[in-house]
Amino acid sequence: MTASPAPALVATGRYAVRTRTRLSTVAAVVAALLVGVLAAVPLFAGRGLVQDLFFVLTMLALAQYWNLLAGFAGLVSVGQQAFVGLGAYVLFWLTISVGLDPVSAVVVSAVVTFVIAVPTAFVVFRLRGAYFAIGTWVVAEVFRLVMAQVKTLGGGTGTSLPREVTNEAAVVTFVADLLDLRAAAARDVAAYWMALVVTVATVVLVYLLLRSRQGLALSAIRDSETAAGSVGVDAFRTKLAVYLLAAFGTGLVGALVYLQKARISPDAAFAVLDWTAYVIFIVVIGGIGTIEGPIVGAIVFFVLQDQLSQFGSWYLMLLGAIAIAAMLFFPRGLWGTFAERFDIHLFPIRRRFVVRPAARPEEASRPVPLTGLKEETP
Amino acid sequence: MTLVFDILVQGALLGGLYALFAAGLSLIFGVMRLVNLAHGDLIVLAAFLILALTDLAGFDLWFAALLVLPAMFAIGYLLQIGLLDRVLGKDILPPLLMTFGLSIIIQNALLEGFSADSRRLSAGAIETASIPIAPGIAVGVMPLVTFLAAVLVIVALNQVFYRTAVGRAFRAVSDDPTTAQLMGIDNRKLFALAMGLALAVSAIAALFLGIRANFDPTIGPARLIFAFEAVIIGGLGSLWGTLAGGVVLGVAQTLGAAINPEWQILAGHVAFLVVLVVRPRGLFPRAVD
Numbered sequence: 001m002t003a004s005p006a007p008a009l010v011a012t013g014r015y016a017v018r019t020r021t022r023l024s025t026v027a028a029v030v031a032a033l034l035v036g037v038l039a040a041v042p043l044f045a046g047r048g049l050v051q052d053l054f055f056v057l058t059m060l061a062l063a064q065y066w067n068l069l070a071g072f073a074g075l076v077s078v079g080q081q082a083f084v085g086l087g088a089y090v091l092f093w094l095t096i097s098v099g100l101d102p103v104s105a106v107v108v109s110a111v112v113t114f115v116i117a118v119p120t121a122f123v124v125f126r127l128r129g130a131y132f133a134i135g136t137w138v139v140a141e142v143f144r145l146v147m148a149q150v151k152t153l154g155g156g157t158g159t160s161l162p163r164e165v166t167n168e169a170a171v172v173t174f175v176a177d178l179l180d181l182r183a184a185a186a187r188d189v190a191a192y193w194m195a196l197v198v199t200v201a202t203v204v205l206v207y208l209l210l211r212s213r214q215g216l217a218l219s220a221i222r223d224s225e226t227a228a229g230s231v232g233v234d235a236f237r238t239k240l241a242v243y244l245l246a247a248f249g250t251g252l253v254g255a256l257v258y259l260q261k262a263r264i265s266p267d268a269a270f271a272v273l274d275w276t277a278y279v280i281f282i283v284v285i286g287g288i289g290t291i292e293g294p295i296v297g298a299i300v301f302f303v304l305q306d307q308l309s310q311f312g313s314w315y316l317m318l319l320g321a322i323a324i325a326a327m328l329f330f331p332r333g334l335w336g337t338f339a340e341r342f343d344i345h346l347f348p349i350r351r352r353f354v355v356r357p358a359a360r361p362e363e364a365s366r367p368v369p370l371t372g373l374k375e376e377t378p
Numbered sequence: 379m380t381l382v383f384d385i386l387v388q389g390a391l392l393g394g395l396y397a398l399f400a401a402g403l404s405l406i407f408g409v410m411r412l413v414n415l416a417h418g419d420l421i422v423l424a425a426f427l428i429l430a431l432t433d434l435a436g437f438d439l440w441f442a443a444l445l446v447l448p449a450m451f452a453i454g455y456l457l458q459i460g461l462l463d464r465v466l467g468k469d470i471l472p473p474l475l476m477t478f479g480l481s482i483i484i485q486n487a488l489l490e491g492f493s494a495d496s497r498r499l500s501a502g503a504i505e506t507a508s509i510p511i512a513p514g515i516a517v518g519v520m521p522l523v524t525f526l527a528a529v530l531v532i533v534a535l536n537q538v539f540y541r542t543a544v545g546r547a548f549r550a551v552s553d554d555p556t557t558a559q560l561m562g563i564d565n566r567k568l569f570a571l572a573m574g575l576a577l578a579v580s581a582i583a584a585l586f587l588g589i590r591a592n593f594d595p596t597i598g599p600a601r602l603i604f605a606f607e608a609v610i611i612g613g614l615g616s617l618w619g620t621l622a623g624g625v626v627l628g629v630a631q632t633l634g635a636a637i638n639p640e641w642q643i644l645a646g647h648v649a650f651l652v653v654l655v656v657r658p659r660g661l662f663p664r665a666v667d
Contacts, residue, residue: 126658129470130413134606145644313486320483327476
C-alpha cells in the first residue's frame, strides 16, 4: 500500500507524494543546531539552568507521549502517572536491590514498564472513550497502593538512592572529571545529558512514526475508525502499539526523573497532578495533535511555573482556568492556531501530491493533466 | 461465620454511599455521554457548603443540606449552560479536559477557602446509634439511613425517568439527540436539567459522606473513582445496577480492610478489575456504549 492517490501518475516520474517542505528542511537544520547548543549548555551555564532545562526536557518528552496517545490515537489517558511511577520504582529496585548501574537501570526500567503495561492494556482496553480515561486512573491508583506495600522500597513513606548510585556512580564521576565539577553538580549534568538524548530521540521517533505507514493508519483511525477498518487497518493493534510505546517512553522518563531526584515516595511518583495534569496542560496549551505543540507548551508551562508557582493553589487555579479557556476559545492550542492561520508546519506529517517541474522546456509547455495541484519549485 | 455476615452487611451498607456518589455520574453519562472528572470534587464542594452553613451560619445540619440541594442544582445548571455545553460534541477530549480543569480549580479553591484540615459534619447522637440485628452484629443507624437514602434516590430517579415528560425527553435525547431535537426537545435545557439533577444528588451524597467520614479538599478524585467503579461494576445505564455495583465495591473494601486495614481501597480496585476482565459490560448492563 502506498500513500499515493494515483500510483500510475507517480510512476511517470513527474508526480510525487511528499511530506517534506523547504521550511521543514530549514526547521530540521535549526533544530539540529539547537540540540547542539543544548548539549553544550553545561559547559558554560550554572547548575540552576541545567536543572531547569532538565525539567523542561523531561516534561516535553512526557507531553510527546501523551500527545501521541490522545492527539493521534484518540486514547485519552489520565493515568500516565502509572508508568512514571513504575519506571521510577523499578529503577530504585534495580539500583538498590539488584545493584545495576544507574544508566543501564534506566533502560531496563523502561523495558520492565513496557512488560507490565501489556496486561494493563488488556484491562483498560475493555473500556472505551471517557471511561478508558478513568480506567487508566484506577490502574495508576492500584500501582500506587501496591508500591506503598513494598517494604524494601520504603513502603508508604518511600526511600532514597544510596550514594553509590548517585554521586559515586561511574557516569557521575566521569562527568565530574570531564567538566571539573563537584559530584552533586556532575550528577545534574549527567541526568541532563541523558534527558536530552531521551527527549530528542522521543521527538524524532514520534515524527518518524507519524510519517510512516503506521502513522498514516493512526490518522485514518482518528478520522474514521470504520473507514480505516474497511481498508485493512487493524485499529485495535495500532492503538495497542501506541499505548505500549507510550508506556515504554513514559517509564523511561519516569526512571530518569527519579534518578535525578534520588528520592521517591508512592504519592509523589504516582501523582496525577505532576505527571498527568501538567502534561495535559502542556499539550493542550501548545496544540494537541501536532509535534510542535508540546514544545511550545512545555516552554509556556515552564515560564508559568517559574514565575507563578510561589502562589500555590492560586497558581493551580490559574492553570485550570487557562486550560478551560483554551478548550473554549482556542481548542487547537497556541501552535495549532498559529499553524492554521499562517499554514506553517515545521514538522509536517501531511502527505502532499506534488507535480515536479519539467526538466525540458517542451515538457513544461505540455498541459498538466490534473488541476488544483501545487507546482513545486526546486 | 458471624464475621463474614458482619462484613457482608457493613459492606453492603457502605455500598449505599458509593451508589449515591455514582448515581449522578451515571445519570449524566446516560443522558449526554459526558464523563465528569470533577464529579468527586463537586461532592466535596457540596460537603463544604453544608459545613459552611452549619459551622459559620449556625444552621441545623439537615436544614443546611436542604439549602445546599437547590444550590448544587443551580451550580450544575449554570455549569452546563455556561461551560460544558459549549464543548460537548463528537470529540470526547474537550469536555473531559474541561472537567479535569474544573476538578483542579475546585480542589484548590476549597484549599484556599477552607485550608487542608480534615473536617466532619456532625449529626449528633444518631452518628453513634446502632441497632442489633443478630447476636454479635449491629448495624449503625447512619449507614442504614444512607443506604435507604440511596434506594430512595434511585427510586425517585427511576420515577422521573420512566413516569414523567422530562424523563421521556431524557430517554429520547439519550437514544438519539438529533431526532429528539427534531421533535422539539431543547437539548441544551435538558442537559442543564440533567446536570442540575446530578449535582442535587451529589448534595445528598455529600451530606452522608460528611457524617460518615472525615473529608478535606483533596479527596474528590478518590470519590470519583469509587463512583466510576460502582457504575462499571453494575453495568452502564442501569441505576439499580449502580446500586449493586456500589454494594459489590463496599463489600470488597470491607473485606480487604478486615484482612489488613491498608488493603481496603486496593481490595475495591481489585474487585473492579476482576469484574472488568470477567464481565466487561458489568453485572447488569443495559446501555450499549
